[in-house]
Amino acid sequence: MKNDSSMTVSSLSDDIDQDPINDLFPDPFTALPPSSATDYSYNYFTQPLVQANYPLSLARSRSDATSLGTFVIDESASGTGGAHIIDDIHESPKRHYELRRSLKTRHIQMIAVGGVLGNGLFIGIGRIVANSGPLGMILGFLITGIIVFSVMVSFGEMVALIPIAGGISAFGSRFVDDALGFALGFCYWFSLAIAIPTQVASGALLLTYFGAFDPSRISPAVMVVVFLLIIILINCFDVRVYGEFEYVFGQLKLVFLLVLIIFMFVMNRNGVTPQPGKSTIFPVKFKFWDSSLSPDYGPFRPFFEVSDTKHITGSTGTFLMIWTAVVQSVYCFSGTELVALTAGEARHPRKSLPRATLRIFFRIFFLYMLGVFAVGLNVAAGSNQLPSFFTPWSIYNSQRFSWIWSTTPDGNCQSGTLNMKGFANSNSSPWVVAMQNAGLCIGGAVTTCCFMFCAWSAGNSFLYASSRTLYALAVQGKFPRVFRRCTRQGVPFVSVIFTFAIALSVFLVSFPNSTAITIYYWIRKLTSIPGTLVWAGICLSYIRFYYGLRLRPDIVQRDMPSYPYRSPFQPYTAYFGLIGCVLLVIFNDMTIFIEFEWQYLFASYVSLVLFLICFLGYKFWRQTRIVPLSQLDLDLGRREMDQYESETAAELVRMEKGLVGRGKRVWRWIKIFAI
Template sequence: MFAADSSNDEKSPRGSKDKRPADGPQEDIETGDSGLDRGMSSRHLQFMAVGATIGTGLFLGIGSALAKAGPVSLLIAFIFMGTVVYSVMTSLGEMAAYIPVAGSFTAYATRFVDPALGFAMGWIYWFSWSITFALELTAAGLIIQYWSESLSIAIWIAVFWVIFTALNFLPIRWFGEIEMWFSSIKVITIIGFIIFSICINAGVGDQGYIGFSNWKNPGPFNEYMVEGDKGKFVGFWAVLVTAGFSYQGAELVGVGAGETANPSKAIPSAIRWTFWGIFVLFVATVFFVGLNVPFDLDALNTDKTDASASPLVIMVVRAGVPVLPHILNAVLLTAVLTAANSNVYSSSRIMVGLAEEGLAPQFLKRTNRIGTPYYAVILCSLLGLLGFLNLSSSGTLVFDWLLNISATASFVTWALISICHLRFQKILKVQGIDRNELPFIAPFQPWLSYYGFFFNALITLTNGFTVFIEWNTGDFFSCYISLILFIVLYVGHKLVCRTKLVPLAEADIARGRVN
């Protein structure tokens, strides 16, 4: 799609013993103008994924989800989506541990399936994280207004844009450490909340002993949009989408594969700890919120984006502990800022991956002496300035439409990761490579990858099913514009470049492999 940079065309695989390009003098592939720095450890990968995943979806989103479907539907939705995410993460882990390259799944789609698929998948994923950066900057300003509304949101957008753009120019080791400490705050807060919830449920708060009373009245399930059992199922499927949005970001373990030291060991470890850490924290939080907060509270249905909209804060206020909402608002601010930090990182590395595969301009993969892809970071951070659109009413409409593009991008990406893994297994078989020799082996294959593909594809197609119950043209495009854009990108690249399905025997599984 883009002309290749002749000075960087031929390189030996990243991390191989022979770091000499096919032509020209030997150069260090880890730094300089030809590669990223493998300075991240397994714990850095884990906390980066946790930092991107645990955010407003968990702290704020579960409030409206609880009101829609009730506590048991919400709990089942998070457990079920956890199994889907597990299938995706193990599939990605098997490929990333064997071929740890920048932008991982974009490269896999290009090499294993079809360059057109890698093009569409990479660009829509890149845009989703870049525009989410603008969202997080805006959300940070709104959260600060919980304490004071005297300062304009524009000031905070500008301040945080400068800070997090600068952080992404630090050496990757420093970036990983900062992300780890930011993410630790959220993890510690959630653990503290779970312990506090147990105490509240046992009778410490103003409400006395709660137990499972809220599962009895108003009940375990709620009817949504239609009455009866159908309404309960509609409520469950609606919050299934919310649960999926909350898990988005877990796949960043694969995005950071190209900058990980000893990836054959670090990536499997990060996959296991990241998934189980996120899964346990999410399910426990949802369970205790459902126990202690009745789903028929008016406070759960609000358009606010600060701590007052969080069901965690609602539970604390009902328990009669006035100081904790301020603490949780500070944690919520930390959650948003950590996500913003991850947004720039992930989008810039996807951009590098696209450039490496010839699907983006080649200058975007250039790095400075410490291994930072500075052109990619600058381009991705510039999209954060779109947050200023929220300062006017007409600009807000434009921003909302841009944000809608990112809404289902992760579901599309997850489905395609499963497709890539299914192709990867066939390629290994055709090329005579034993899966048992891989650094990490995904369990229950190929059935788990089929499972992940089926449900991610189904959720992508049905995420806006409620618009068919009560038709709204704006809501229809809001729900499906991401899928429409993906199809346009795929078909457009296919028509222009005339790409074909990559033959199994010719698929490139050597470039970027670390032995």
């Protein structure tokens, strides 16, 4: 549906002489009663609601003209705070268009875990330690973690006050420019959609570690198809069922990572006996941090290796090591924003979302820091078993698919070594390399299976997040209305099926013949930058939200006890996140500034080009403008949530009080201290 330009917030007062604020907020929502001049707890919903002749599913509704079009506010629905776009407010919807608020806090946390704990930490980390050394890798993860923290607390505050589905695109539209919301939403949806097959294919290729899965006999494509079919099946279930699946998967992944970290520390002290007939290099303690023992050891690499013939030493080289670790670790943190995408399906979003956002971030951050520290202790950064950082395109483009069943370089374990443009199995994972060096071949095999499960689970979370993003774009009128259609259980099945079709088509044109593998490389690069662009858009939206909220004294303010969640050190936190994300986008590949190759230049910035095309194209088509601060829409979704909370207040009281509530609080603190 194409919105009438006369209905955009920025143009409501173009031809009217009265105060534009009065146009934005109808009478029941602009003038407070005299007795409430200083009482900010005034409930707007004490005003009578406009009755309309709609079906029972849309009873007690009213219409509002906003920057997102004409909405029918449905108190019983939950998508975008109960707001649904229709062409005409007199049109009676004949199909289901709303999500259901069925996800609990525990579900929300584990959905984010499913997206974050993929092969970035388990496989991709090998390239980081080989390029930056153990200390450089730790500093890179630390800097990236601070940037991500800035993004997440900013996003969490906006979503807590206005818990709408698809906040990534909706907040950009409402607080900055409708074109920005479209560009962020489209790029995020598209990047997640094409990331699904990359995660699943990575998981399938991990099986080539085992001789029984020789690719010449059993194509990894078979396993990819099986994994994709399971993913679409799970995502078609009721969101409560999907939430339970993700809860179990997320718990398994967290337990696996925690056990793996503990095992690495025990192994470092030679607390694990190697298998019979196998040798071990442990205990090593801090041996790999001592550069005086070998040029392959040390907290940093001896130089920053641009290519085989070009090395950069000194402070410049050290800086480049840390910065490339920052850039590459971004991929490991991608997916933390999935917490806020559940806003339209969370049972009590104002309580669950801030809690889930902070809890899952700190769990992931501390586990990541412990994990990279453990890896740096047990694997030499100069080991030839780790993948190299830079490969000239001429060499890379000449590579062909190969698989060899042989003994690992340490002579301990038999495994399949894969060489497939941009892909590798767990032989290049520092976690598995450490176990092979310890003579624990069975441990390396079990770990590989767990890696495969984590990669598949990440693809499952990506399909959920991308389908909800597409649904939100349709609700906002930025995509065809058909993508709003849901099942009776509130599953946006059209968005799910269409997104899955995109993922499947990407897989079919990219796998498994060797020529198409090059295409697959471009697809992987296309998924790297949109996440960082989305983070930058979130911080920019928050900055505008922060200053716009100060111009609205008629609604709850940040310094009031009733404010749902107040993120720390604002707006400086959001400014830091915005600057950090912009730098990550601009300098996402430092090597192209030193060793120029146009293929890598295009691959590094194709996502930015796509974003600019979406932004400028939509801006030209819809003639959008930056929304003035005084006209930001801070009501749609917030007012509906106020009434939703008042209607479910009794349920919240039962949850927080009594023996069950006290038990939950005790268990919550136990989990926090247990990470």
